[in-house]
Amino acid sequence: MINPLHLRTLLEVVRRGSFAAAATALGYTASAVSQQMSALERDSGVDLFHRSARSILPTEAALVMCRHATKVLTDIDALLAASARTAEGTSQELRLGIFPSLATYVLPRLFGSSQWPELGINLHVSVGEPQQTIGGLRTGGELDVALVYQVGQSGLAWPHSLNRQWIGDDNFRVVLPASWGIRPGSTMDAAHLSDMPWIMHHPGTSDAAVIERLFASCNLHPRVAAYSDDFNASLQLVGVGLGAALVPELALAARPENVVVLDVPEIRLARNIFALLINENRTARVEVFVDKLASILAEVTDISHVDRTP
Numbered sequence: 001m002i003n004p005l006h007l008r009t010l011l012e013v014v015r016r017g018s019f020a021a022a023a024t025a026l027g028y029t030a031s032a033v034s035q036q037m038s039a040l041e042r043d044s045g046v047d048l049f050h051r052s053a054r055s056i057l058p059t060e061a062a063l064v065m066c067r068h069a070t071k072v073l074t075d076i077d078a079l080l081a082a083s084a085r086t087a088e089g090t091s092q093e094l095r096l097g098i099f100p101s102l103a104t105y106v107l108p109r110l111f112g113s114s115q116w117p118e119l120g121i122n123l124h125v126s127v128g129e130p131q132q133t134i135g136g137l138r139t140g141g142e143l144d145v146a147l148v149y150q151v152g153q154s155g156l157a158w159p160h161s162l163n164r165q166w167i168g169d170d171n172f173r174v175v176l177p178a179s180w181g182i183r184p185g186s187t188m189d190a191a192h193l194s195d196m197p198w199i200m201h202h203p204g205t206s207d208a209a210v211i212e213r214l215f216a217s218c219n220l221h222p223r224v225a226a227y228s229d230d231f232n233a234s235l236q237l238v239g240v241g242l243g244a245a246l247v248p249e250l251a252l253a254a255r256p257e258n259v260v261v262l263d264v265p266e267i268r269l270a271r272n273i274f275a276l277l278i279n280e281n282r283t284a285r286v287e288v289f290v291d292k293l294a295s296i297l298a299e300v301t302d303i304s305h306v307d308r309t310p
Contacts (some may be wrong), residue, residue: 006040007069025166065092097133101250123247149271152210167294170248170271177241185259190218197225197243218266249301
């Protein structure tokens with residue numbers, strides 16, 4: 001019989017591209033991930049990876065299994081949540097900390113879905129930046145789950161006693177004013193952007209430091225026209241022609257029509273989004289809730305960067 005836990009690990013390996021990266025995301029060791037995948041190959045009777053000294057590549061059988069695993073795991077989570085709701089007879093209180101753009105563009109979509117009443121969750125929401133919400137998860141804190149992001153290896157830290165679950169990546173994109181006359185979706189070298197005015201994060205923040213290092217590695221030394229840590233404000237300023245900016249795809253869900261998105265191959269950066277959970281509050285309902293948010297996040301970021309001609 002196939003272990004559902006091994007299916008979850010398979011999905012993470014295929015998403016991340018290696019056993020080591022999947023292990024980091026799931027909180028396992030690379031050896032544990034490798035053992036799970038070997039067990040899944042034995043139980044399923046198919047080879048899931050082409051292995052070499054330097055890399056692993058999923059086989060076609062693995063990709064097919066992933067497509068079916070997503071639905072199977074969702075059904076299992078829904079069954080467990082329904083069973084728990086029937087057994088308890090009441091809804092579960094869940095105190096959630098969430099960062100602003102996820103609260104703006106993802107959480108409302110879950111509230112508006114037909115599946116939300118079926119989850120049986122009485123949600124209490126606290127919107128704040130990751131450092132604020134992580135503090136609420138400490139012993140005696142006011143939160144059960146925190147949805148946070150980390151940019152690169154920035155200085156975000158949380159107690160080791162928490163369970164960490166990766167729910168998606170929010171990729172940064174370069175945006176320009178449409179009035180500059182550059183075609184949406186154009187590919188451009190980073191060096192060509194140096195002479196343009198830029199809207200940047202305030203110096204001294206962890207995100208700003210990561211972006212500054214990335215730009216320096218591309219030999220991009222921006223001429224700063226404004227500082228803004230609010231992505232919605234940055235997009236509005238881009239739209240009126242103040243400068244270019246680097247914003248995540250979640251923010252692009254509401255980008256103005258007078259903003260275009262570029263592809264700059266040297267600039268590859270993402271906000272890695274995690275759910276941090278207190279283990280004793282990690283029920284089937286909470287697992288389904290987090291999985292639903294992850295699915296909506298993938299949908300929003302998939303459509304938000306589609307180029308529009310203003």
